[in-house]
Amino acid sequence: ETDLPEELKKTLQTLKKNNINIHNLREDSVESPVHFVVVAKKSQSRTIFKKRNNIKVLAEFTHFHKFTIQNSKVLILDRHTEPEGLKAVMWAKKNKKIVVFDPSDKYNPFIKRMLGTADIFIAPLGFLTHLENKKNPETSLKEMWKINQKIVVLTMGPKGSMATDGKSIFSEPRYNKVKVVDTNGAGDVYYGAFVYGVLKKWKHWPAIWLFER
Numbered sequence: 141e142t143d144l145p146e147e148l149k150k151t152l153q154t155l156k157k158n159n160i161n162i163h164n165l166r167e168d169s170v171e172s173p174v175h176f177v178v179v180a181k182k183s184q185s186r187t188i189f190k191k192r193n194n195i196k197v198l199a200e201f202t203h204f205h206k207f208t209i210q211n212s213k214v215l216i217l218d219r220h221t222e223p224e225g226l227k228a229v230m231w232a233k234k235n236k237k238i239v240v241f242d243p244s245d246k247y248n249p250f251i252k253r254m255l256g257t258a259d260i261f262i263a264p265l266g267f268l269t270h271l272e273n274k275k276n277p278e279t280s281l282k283e284m285w286k287i288n289q290k291i292v293v294l295t296m297g298p299k300g301s302m303a304t305d306g307k308s309i310f311s312e313p314r315y316n317k318v319k320v321v322d323t324n325g326a327g328d329v330y331y332g333a334f335v336y337g338v339l340k341k342w343k344h345w346p347a348i349w350l351f352e353r
Contacts, residue, residue, distance in 0.1 A: 152165075173190065175188060175190050175191075176189050177189070179322055179324070184323070197220040197221050198225055199224065200224060201228055206231055209232050213238065214238045214239075214240060214338070214339065215229065215237050216242070216335065217239070217254070218243070218244060219242070219250070219251055222250040223250060226250065226253065238260065239257065239258045239260070240260045240261075240331065240334075241257075242327070243255070243263055245264055245266030245269070246267075247270035255284060256288060260291045260292075260338070261284065261288050261290075261292045262292075262293040262331055262334065263284065263293070265294065265297060265299075268294075277296060277302060280294065281294050281302055281309065282304065285306050290306075295327060297314075300312050300313040301330070
């Protein structure tokens, strides 16, 4: 860590302080994409500025990735890992790891396959535009579960979330006693809370309850 920039050192120290394993972190000699968001104070509408590059999130599935997955409990992927992400998923399945997938609001053959492969499929409300049942969230949830046959979760912004394991449907409204200042990253926090509940061997419903509060 001696040759690292001070800001990066501080970040690593914060991760360690919060008991996050950083042994598998590595440095790439490429510039990361940069995003920053301007939020309107009254309407909460957002404008996103992006500086992109052509670097793929998972350009090649290597022995480094295999080692990391073998020493993890959960593999969380999104649509940006195509096409190498499928190799990662197959490796995770072979090693009996939990696979969680976030499709965003996109749909393509890779995402369709992940809908049928992931152990936990967490989709936002915008994903419903790709389904036959576009207007009714509960019906859409059932439609996705018929393909997934495991656990499907639907996040609905200010309306909360709902999930099903095929046996029952649980719906949890958003907790309204906290003033929302900025919703950036809310979905990522949701996935983290849900996976935390899974790792703690809770039933998935309390994981939803935890996040909505």
